[in-house]
Amino acid sequence: MKKIIVANWKMNGSLLFLENYMTSLRTAFSATRNQIVICPPFPYLPALLTALEGSSIKLGAQNCHTATNGAFTGEVSANMLADLGCQAVIIGHSERRAMFGENDALVRDKASKVHDAGMKAILCIGESLETREAGFAIKSVSQQLHGSLPASATPENTYIAYEPIWAIGTGITASLDAISEMHLAIRQSTDSPFPLLYGGSVTEVNVKEILQLPNVDGVLVGGASLKPDSFQQILSS
Numbered sequence: 001m002k003k004i005i006v007a008n009w010k011m012n013g014s015l016l017f018l019e020n021y022m023t024s025l026r027t028a029f030s031a032t033r034n035q036i037v038i039c040p041p042f043p044y045l046p047a048l049l050t051a052l053e054g055s056s057i058k059l060g061a062q063n064c065h066t067a068t069n070g071a072f073t074g075e076v077s078a079n080m081l082a083d084l085g086c087q088a089v090i091i092g093h094s095e096r097r098a099m100f101g102e103n104d105a106l107v108r109d110k111a112s113k114v115h116d117a118g119m120k121a122i123l124c125i126g127e128s129l130e131t132r133e134a135g136f137a138i139k140s141v142s143q144q145l146h147g148s149l150p151a152s153a154t155p156e157n158t159y160i161a162y163e164p165i166w167a168i169g170t171g172i173t174a175s176l177d178a179i180s181e182m183h184l185a186i187r188q189s190t191d192s193p194f195p196l197l198y199g200g201s202v203t204e205v206n207v208k209e210i211l212q213l214p215n216v217d218g219v220l221v222g223g224a225s226l227k228p229d230s231f232q233q234i235l236s237s
């Protein structure tokens with residue numbers, strides 16, 4: 001079955017990197033039957049869009065502001081991203097929540113602006129290690145989900161990405177049981193069948209078994225999406 005694979009480059013890459021990336025992955029991009037979204041840093045969106053022309057790969061961004069335009073020096077609006085050709089935006093990533101003070105209300109507002117601009121919101125939620133160890137992982141993720149999900153969200157315009165904070169960039173993937181348990185809880189806590197992604201140290205080694213779990217419709221990949229060899233194998237999972 002077709003799976004969703006989102007690449008989050010975070011603040012990595014360069015024009016040269018992009019050129020080499022496309023050279024390495026062009027064949028895999030045309031061969032994949034999965035639905036792929038690549039989210040580079042803002043400055044590389046136009047170059048990547050041009051490089052992806054003629055393929056089914058979609059372009060995504062990693063953040064946006066809540067306003068359409070105005071005196072917000074350094075910010076980028078959802079409309080601007082749609083104007084450039086983006087079809088999706090990652091919203092509420094734990095790095096933005098932790099380092100840039102984004103709370104559920106702000107994340108909800110951003111997601112609704114992404115919808116207004118006609119794009120998909122890739123809405124990230126996930127618990128800290130302390131919360132998991134205290135036994136509140138499901139409760140906390142469910143609260144975060146309901147606080148961050150705007151009224152405009154539908155299964156067509158929103159992917160929900162469960163990313164336990166302690167699994168991001170650490171090489172420690174959540175166990176298959178933990179992923180199954182959380183995805184089932186998320187599935188049961190929403191009325192609509194939102195596509196559910198898992199993120200957190202996904203690699204070419206573990207992606208197949210993660211994608212085979214019930215209620216896992218795709219993956220959000222950080223580090224391994226920057227390595228063409230690894231990403232190529234992930235694309236064909």
Ligand code: PGA
Nearest residue numbers: 168169200201221222223
């Ligand atoms: P990782 O990042 O795959 O490097 O753990 C995932 C993410 O932050 O989306």
